[in-house]
Amino acid sequence: MKVAVYSSKSYDREFLCAANSSAAHELRFLDVRLSPETATLATGAEAVCAFVNDDLGEPVLQELAKRGVKLVALRCAGFNNVDLEAACNLGIRVARVPAYSPYAVAEHTATLILALNRKIHRAYNRVREGNFALDGLLGFDLQGKTVGIVGTGKIGQAFTRIMAGFGCSLLANDLRPDPACEALGATYVSREELFRRSDIVSLHCPLTPETHYMIRSETLPCLKRGVMLINTSRGAVVETRAVIRGLKDGTIGSLGLDVYEEEGDLFYENLSDRFIPDDIFARLLTFPNVLVTGHQAFFTREALTNIAETTIANISAFVACGCANHEVSIEKIAGQGR
Numbered sequence: 001m002k003v004a005v006y007s008s009k010s011y012d013r014e015f016l017c018a019a020n021s022s023a024a025h026e027l028r029f030l031d032v033r034l035s036p037e038t039a040t041l042a043t044g045a046e047a048v049c050a051f052v053n054d055d056l057g058e059p060v061l062q063e064l065a066k067r068g069v070k071l072v073a074l075r076c077a078g079f080n081n082v083d084l085e086a087a088c089n090l091g092i093r094v095a096r097v098p099a100y101s102p103y104a105v106a107e108h109t110a111t112l113i114l115a116l117n118r119k120i121h122r123a124y125n126r127v128r129e130g131n132f133a134l135d136g137l138l139g140f141d142l143q144g145k146t147v148g149i150v151g152t153g154k155i156g157q158a159f160t161r162i163m164a165g166f167g168c169s170l171l172a173n174d175l176r177p178d179p180a181c182e183a184l185g186a187t188y189v190s191r192e193e194l195f196r197r198s199d200i201v202s203l204h205c206p207l208t209p210e211t212h213y214m215i216r217s218e219t220l221p222c223l224k225r226g227v228m229l230i231n232t233s234r235g236a237v238v239e240t241r242a243v244i245r246g247l248k249d250g251t252i253g254s255l256g257l258d259v260y261e262e263e264g265d266l267f268y269e270n271l272s273d274r275f276i277p278d279d280i281f282a283r284l285l286t287f288p289n290v291l292v293t294g295h296q297a298f299f300t301r302e303a304l305t306n307i308a309e310t311t312i313a314n315i316s317a318f319v320a321c322g323c324a325n326h327e328v329s330i331e332k333i334a335g336q337g338r
């Protein structure tokens, strides 16, 4: 099958080509993001392969359908960037990689917590400049602290297991409580109670209308003062302007982000010779108690292998029987909390 692979980087090429060696689909790698302006580049392809910041809204899907595209193969788990209703109406199937390595994201979440707490980002720079003073680097023991986990699906559960290992008290919130997380010591409580009691709040739910701006001006006062807030889910679960105010008045003690609501224009590009065009993001970077990574939580060798293999298998299944292995549709997600 002819596949236009949008937003592809050198590592995507490496892992997809390896996974495609026996399937032999015709992969056309494109550096650009999928958008209304770049959709025409899919001409001649029957499938497009897309990533987290590609635009799969109705206008783009219409353009793709016009050019004969029948399948969108996402190389990610989240599908908040796809207008599923429009895809259905246009006869375009949408497939994703539902699980590739929950450990990669859960371990990165723990990395953000440890680095923020012990100020590793600051200590690293200080030591390299010969400054061995400890002022400003004071952290706290994780042992005994209360960690609130919003969303205990695959990643939330892997994260619960890690934090249980640190001896934390675990509070969880999900539409569907998971006995496996309870067995790890997590207690399911309402979101309000989780916010009120947690020293660390970590977000692992999908972006849905219900979770959009879960952390915003009105919910900030519900958080324990000085909370460490971690978001590795999707950027728009957090209202950035509100958390900046929270950082300034001390409501939020520290902030770890792997995702950002307007990341599409920033992440995965090297802007080091230019300037950061987003003033709100630039403001975030001025806080010493904020640590941001550019949507890299998934980025392990194991995860990229699984992503590539599942994506190629999705495309091959579609060729074989007109239906990919891991399709998402409005019917399938109805009642699943997304």
Ligand code: NAD
Pocket (backbone or CB within 6 Å): 077, 078, 098, 099, 102, 105, 150, 151, 152, 153, 154, 155, 156, 173, 174, 175, 176, 204, 205, 206, 207, 208, 210, 211, 232, 233, 234, 258, 259, 295, 296, 297, 298, 299, 336, 337, 338
């Ligand atoms: P999952 O579907 O296994 O789990 C999501 C959980 O969130 C489910 O248990 C669901 O019931 C719960 N949920 C849904 N709506 C909720 C709500 N309103 N309140 C509380 N819980 C709710 O998904 P996953 O594989 O664990 O991934 C979680 C999220 O992590 C993804 O949706 C994606 O946005 C994000 N993610 C980020 C990266 C990264 O690199 N930063 C990589 C993969 C996934």
